[in-house]
Amino acid sequence: MKWLELSVSAPPEFVEPLSQIFYRYGHGGVAVEQDGGYNPDEGETPTGDEWAQVTTYLPMNESLDDRRSRIDVGVRLVAHVTNISPLKERIIEEEEWQNSWKEHFHVLKVSPRITICPTWREHTPQDGVRVIMLDPGMAFGTGHHPTTRMCIERLDALVFPGADVLDVGCGSGVLSITAAQLGARHVFGLEIDSVAVNVAKQNVRDNGVEHTVRVVQGTLPHADAKPASYGVAVANISAKVIIEFAPHLVGAVQDGGNIIVSGVLLTSKDDVVHALESAGARLEETFVDGDWVALVARVQR
Secondary structure, X not given: OEEEEEEEEEOHHHHHHHHHHHHHHOEEEEEEEOOOOOXXXXXXXXXXXXXXXXXXXXXXXXXXXXXXXXXXXXXHHHHOOOOOOOOEEEEEEXXXXXXXXXXXXXXXXXXXXXXXXXXXXXXXXXXXXXEEEEOOOOOOOOOOOHHHHHHHHHHHHXXXXXXXXXXXXXXXXXXXXXXXXXXXXXXXXXXXXXXXXXXXXXXHHHOOOOOOEEEEEOOOOOOOOOOOOEEEEEEEOOHHHHHHOHHHHHHOEEEEEEEEEEEEEHHHHHHHHHHHHHHOEEEEEEEEEOXXXXXXXXXXX
């Protein structure tokens, strides 16, 4: 099958309505590309007038003309309100649409005992190294981002056989699977995004740890994250979210247990530390990679 790629460039404030139009009539989601240098999870916004590009894809089948027409009408309506680019079209092959991004992901040794291997590659591990077969799909968590790597390194150091582990914002499930491979007795993964939940569940099955890892859609507080029920908790999300549910995160961990948090920019470190310590955890270790920070705190009641 061939696919029709549709894209339009617009000021940042019109990305949301255009994304809604593309999401409703497109297929397989919407991609938004815009200049970086800011973190929306921390409440930051673009500083200039840089435009963003919104893209979606249409299968070239019997629904194509109707879907394209509806998107065109929506784009024209937005164009009456603000100056945006004309709707751009490009025909691409199925293989390009589905697999081109996979060329960027290779086998990655993340910690002494953990190697991540994309499901479409082959790898023979060294003795004592556990291999996580991973297809991130549309979920965050490939092991390549500094925050994921730092969390895996800390899990490798802190997860002991028989531990119960809580993974908040589990994304692709890579941290939950890591904990299971390191000997955890039970891992409970929470994720608010339904697409990521399905991706994580499939990765859990692909790695044969479905009897150890349970992934559900949700966040803290959660009825199954009972007080003082986990030896280790990990949350690779953002400083803003970690600060908001710090009392629930600390509350779910046993006295003397460890909390690993990342997704935190260096500039937000002190605020996150204050939130964790106010909730009853003491900072034990700090790890920095570029602008990103991972923190390990110990619960003390």
